[in-house]
Amino acid sequence: MSNKNPSSDLRDRTIAELASLLHAREISAREVTETYLAEISTRDETLGCYLTQTRERALAQADAADARLSAGTDLTPLTGIPIALKDIYLTEGVRTTCASRILEDYIATYDGTAVAKLRAAGTVLLGKLNMDEFAMGSSNEHSAFGPVRNPWNTDYVPGGSSGGSAAAVAAGLAAGTFGTDTGGSIRQPAAHCGVVGIKPTYGRVSRFGVIAFASSLDQVGPLARTVRDAALLLEAVAGHDPHDATSIPAPVPCYADALTGDVNGRIIGLPREYFGEGIDAEVVVAVKKAAAHLEGMGAKIEEISLPHTRYAVPCYYIIAPAEASSNLARYDGIRYGLRVNTGGDLDELYEATRTQGFGPEVRLRIIVGTFVLSSGYYDAYYRKAQQVRTLIKEDFTKAFERCDAILGPVTPTPPFKLNEKIDDPIAMYMSDVLTIPTSLAGLPGMSLPCGISKAGLPIGLQLIGKPLEEATILNIAHAYEQSTEWHRKVPVR
Amino acid sequence: MTTTKQTDIRAIVKRTSELARLSLPPEEEERFIAKARALLDYVEQLGELDTTGIEPTAHAVAFAQVLREDVPIASEKAATILEAAPERDGPYVQVPKVIDSEQ
Amino acid sequence: MTTYETIIGLEVHAQLATRSKMYCACSTNFGDAPNTNICPVCMAQPGALPVVNERAIEMAIKAGLAVGCAIQRTSVFARKNYFYPDLTKGYQISQYDKPLCLGGAIEIHTGGAIRRIGITRIHLEEDAGKSLHDMGHPTQSHIDFNRCGMPLIEIVSEPDMRSPQEAGDYLRTLRNVLVYLEVCEGNLQEGNFRCDANISIRPVGQEKLGTRTEMKNLNSYRAVERAIAFEAKRQQEVIESGGTIVQETRLWNDAAGRTEPMRSKEEAHDYRYFPDPDLLPLVVEDDWIDRMRIGLPELADARRARFVAEFEIPDADAGVLTDDRAIADYFESTVRAGAPAKKAANWIISELMREIKEDERGIAACPITPEHLAELIALIEKGTLSGKMAKEVFAEMFQTGTAPEAIVEKKGLSQVSDAGELEAVIEGVIADNPKQLEQYRSGKTAVLAFFVGQTMKATKGKANPKLVNEILKKKLGS
Numbered sequence A: 001m002s003n004k005n006p007s008s009d010l011r012d013r014t015i016a017e018l019a020s021l022l023h024a025r026e027i028s029a030r031e032v033t034e035t036y037l038a039e040i041s042t043r044d045e046t047l048g049c050y051l052t053q054t055r056e057r058a059l060a061q062a063d064a065a066d067a068r069l070s071a072g073t074d075l076t077p078l079t080g081i082p083i084a085l086k087d088i089y090l091t092e093g094v095r096t097t098c099a100s101r102i103l104e105d106y107i108a109t110y111d112g113t114a115v116a117k118l119r120a121a122g123t124v125l126l127g128k129l130n131m132d133e134f135a136m137g138s139s140n141e142h143s144a145f146g147p148v149r150n151p152w153n154t155d156y157v158p159g160g161s162s163g164g165s166a167a168a169v170a171a172g173l174a175a176g177t178f179g180t181d182t183g184g185s186i187r188q189p190a191a192h193c194g195v196v197g198i199k200p201t202y203g204r205v206s207r208f209g210v211i212a213f214a215s216s217l218d219q220v221g222p223l224a225r226t227v228r229d230a231a232l233l234l235e236a237v238a239g240h241d242p243h244d245a246t247s248i249p250a251p252v253p254c255y256a257d258a259l260t261g262d263v264n265g266r267i268i269g270l271p272r273e274y275f276g277e278g279i280d281a282e283v284v285v286a287v288k289k290a291a292a293h294l295e296g297m298g299a300k301i302e303e304i305s306l307p308h309t310r311y312a313v314p315c316y317y318i319i320a321p322a323e324a325s326s327n328l329a330r331y332d333g334i335r336y337g338l339r340v341n342t343g344g345d346l347d348e349l350y351e352a353t354r355t356q357g358f359g360p361e362v363r364l365r366i367i368v369g370t371f372v373l374s375s376g377y378y379d380a381y382y383r384k385a386q387q388v389r390t391l392i393k394e395d396f397t398k399a400f401e402r403c404d405a406i407l408g409p410v411t412p413t414p415p416f417k418l419n420e421k422i423d424d425p426i427a428m429y430m431s432d433v434l435t436i437p438t439s440l441a442g443l444p445g446m447s448l449p450c451g452i453s454k455a456g457l458p459i460g461l462q463l464i465g466k467p468l469e470e471a472t473i474l475n476i477a478h479a480y481e482q483s484t485e486w487h488r489k490v491p492v493r
Numbered sequence B: 001m002t003t004t005k006q007t008d009i010r011a012i013v014k015r016t017s018e019l020a021r022l023s024l025p026p027e028e029e030e031r032f033i034a035k036a037r038a039l040l041d042y043v044e045q046l047g048e049l050d051t052t053g054i055e056p057t058a059h060a061v062a063f064a065q066v067l068r069e070d071v072p073i074a075s076e077k078a079a080t081i082l083e084a085a086p087e088r089d090g091p092y093v094q095v096p097k098v099i100d101s102e103q
Numbered sequence C: 001m002t003t004y005e006t007i008i009g010l011e012v013h014a015q016l017a018t019r020s021k022m023y024c025a026c027s028t029n030f031g032d033a034p035n036t037n038i039c040p041v042c043m044a045q046p047g048a049l050p051v052v053n054e055r056a057i058e059m060a061i062k063a064g065l066a067v068g069c070a071i072q073r074t075s076v077f078a079r080k081n082y083f084y085p086d087l088t089k090g091y092q093i094s095q096y097d098k099p100l101c102l103g104g105a106i107e108i109h110t111g112g113a114i115r116r117i118g119i120t121r122i123h124l125e126e127d128a129g130k131s132l133h134d135m136g137h138p139t140q141s142h143i144d145f146n147r148c149g150m151p152l153i154e155i156v157s158e159p160d161m162r163s164p165q166e167a168g169d170y171l172r173t174l175r176n177v178l179v180y181l182e183v184c185e186g187n188l189q190e191g192n193f194r195c196d197a198n199i200s201i202r203p204v205g206q207e208k209l210g211t212r213t214e215m216k217n218l219n220s221y222r223a224v225e226r227a228i229a230f231e232a233k234r235q236q237e238v239i240e241s242g243g244t245i246v247q248e249t250r251l252w253n254d255a256a257g258r259t260e261p262m263r264s265k266e267e268a269h270d271y272r273y274f275p276d277p278d279l280l281p282l283v284v285e286d287d288w289i290d291r292m293r294i295g296l297p298e299l300a301d302a303r304r305a306r307f308v309a310e311f312e313i314p315d316a317d318a319g320v321l322t323d324d325r326a327i328a329d330y331f332e333s334t335v336r337a338g339a340p341a342k343k344a345a346n347w348i349i350s351e352l353m354r355e356i357k358e359d360e361r362g363i364a365a366c367p368i369t370p371e372h373l374a375e376l377i378a379l380i381e382k383g384t385l386s387g388k389m390a391k392e393v394f395a396e397m398f399q400t401g402t403a404p405e406a407i408v409e410k411k412g413l414s415q416v417s418d419a420g421e422l423e424a425v426i427e428g429v430i431a432d433n434p435k436q437l438e439q440y441r442s443g444k445t446a447v448l449a450f451f452v453g454q455t456m457k458a459t460k461g462k463a464n465p466k467l468v469n470e471i472l473k474k475k476l477g478s
């Protein structure tokens, strides 16, 4: 661990800082981009964050950004900022694998909406980031192309499924990144890597052009070093999209403007269930300390209850696999991607392609998901889970009658080691026990650093907001962040 | 709640893998079945909850869906999309011969 | 011996006449080069999402209203999961337990009676691509995805039909309704009006339904009628020989004239319907339904009644005319152009419809405008043309699309209706035939026909027969 000092090293600059340097023409986008590309060259082999590097394109985009910056027209806070995307985002003309053999050589045929917005904003794309295959996992060990390692200690997992996105930010291999979160896939790795990550309200950001895992849960969101950076990235992609019928037709506030640092009188609920059995003592202490800190800043802390919390994980492991089993039916070897032609009939082609193309975790979830939807079991499993989802959602609705935000840990434990949970799916799934409820309820949730474990690994703080109230939790997070030192702590390079 | 305890997990895995067009490599089978059993046993704890009369939630958000105007747009991507197909014959995508049609 | 009755229910898939597909903006144009109307959405590229075509919903609402369905304020799109190479996503987005339209009926004129056929439901869904099995490759099929994602409504009837003819009449009536509404082009050849039939038989008097089989690949009304007749007979033979009917899907083999079991494992299907998480429930507000209701055109049955009342033509003729919206429009235009309704109806039914009978384009293939037909009728009324001459002119009009006046002029077909001119001819005829004159005057008035014939001969058939009669009677009597 080292404390970041204000230095001239471009790798240590936040997006907000880079933006003012770029706009003042004190640095060029090419300089920044080259700095990051060099860093990736020297350090990513150990960490495994990038599945594809788009070096030439990055330099071309940097030059285009410099032209824009020189002209002083068409500028956004992200013009010339080098970012990277989880390899679940379709990027036209660039390989998009979802960390799966079945898409190993797939070149995306179009840009997703978020990608198009980021491109239009003038960002520079450094490359595509490693993840758990089809976003199914909590450790990034389920990537078909090898794991990502935690930059704080390479024996440990970075979390998942957006493991590459979190590790790249923590290691300084991108100024900011984007991930996706279905049951905690942004927040959990953000916590494990000591960075800021936000999963917005379901429907806040378009899912068009983001490979679907579980469509009623998937959300796009950024990972960054500071809350302000996360706010800038989120604002760039948020908003209604006519290509996504589930995207919310509501205006997008200026998130950066909401960062006043004033939390006076804010009522923050601490769910009893988030501090009980199964939650590591170190985590409880760190998070409670953070709550006390906010109380010291004028927030009102109240204990609340989310009684159905313990049913969220089983509920999720019916709904998410069910949707996934259908979403992944399109990978059949006919129109794109891997095709294993055995010379036999069509069914053999399907089976060989899908069995060889999907990894074991993906196959497990497809089979479980197929089962819970199948004739005779639908009501007992799928419909039941949807009813439980209603109960979980109602827990939050009640809590938010009193609170402005909910605060708790992101994960029950600090990061675990590689291979520690790989053969025990339930133990692995439990690492999302505190993020899944928010996903099922479609609420915005975020993670920010609030401590370091005795083993020297980050601990995350989770804030949950009302629907479309990203600004509220971003501001509380910002207030906490700016009055503490955790965001200055970075892993040793 | 109908539970898988009453049913053979092997039969379930066999039947569902056929439906999902997946096969189980023999060397993986035991591990796979153990995981599937663990997962299905685990999710069955929802049976503890009485959900009589509770409306199911399919979506966490509630707003009126935005529809699309009926305006055709020529797809610029048609050729690229077609080229992505692993096997083609002229302007067609080619597959092992299929018999009988579906609706 | 037991007498059986056949119980028939039909599932119709009608392609909606939208300009773009159901869930994406690709064109619905028929006959474009293969795989050109495709995009990331209908080709199920990773990450692509469906967005519902508003016009398709409107058309489905109209269809529902026209057959008396209750339009559901909330309906749900569901995924029907199965693998097939022309189904790109691995599921079809359809509607399942919450369809848009529920409970309606249509009345059909069949076998001289009116029967009411219940409509169970109408729901929205999408078509699949087209698999071509005969592209000269023994082991490969070829797929054109242009059709993939075309908007369809599926109209499910109650098992209310009892004979192949009733089924055929139901289909004709239903097609007619959809074409009147302009929600479907109703072109069987292009496959935008397709039908599957569920058939079972039971002893007359028994209430419980027998096991049904589902018939697919019915590409014409005739195929539907033949397949039903065949299948009812087959089922009866199975039962009478002590067998049981297996619930299965069978394909109609039109060339062989029989139904055959499908070779795929039907029992392996489990569609695992569930609400499509990419689409929110479809909410249809009352004012939207009201707007659709106000915009409904007059349908065939109402128009038929109006034709009888307004134009005083026989119900049977009104039935024939309104059976096809385009013909009914043609008829009204002809009347509006000044033709007496009864005459217009006769000409259209007996001459015009005969000419276009073989042409699948229907009335659109007719080069005669309603205005020209009205002119032709006026020429007969005026006495310029005899009925026989008019048919000759009509034939020429149908060939060339020329106005009747021009044809009359060109061919010098105008009949002699000048009384003075005719009187002179007739006086000559009488003078030439004194014997017949004697006979007439002695009371054998039947000999009048002889004089008419002679007069026509003398005028080369151009004399106005009505006038000839009048003048002859006057001259012969004096």
Ligand SMILES: [Mg+2]
Residues within 6 Å of the ligand: B103, C094, C125, C154
């Ligand atoms: Mg259907």
Ligand SMILES: [Zn+2]
Residues within 6 Å of the ligand: C021, C024, C025, C026, C037, C038, C039, C040, C041, C042, C043, C149
């Ligand atoms: Zn399309």
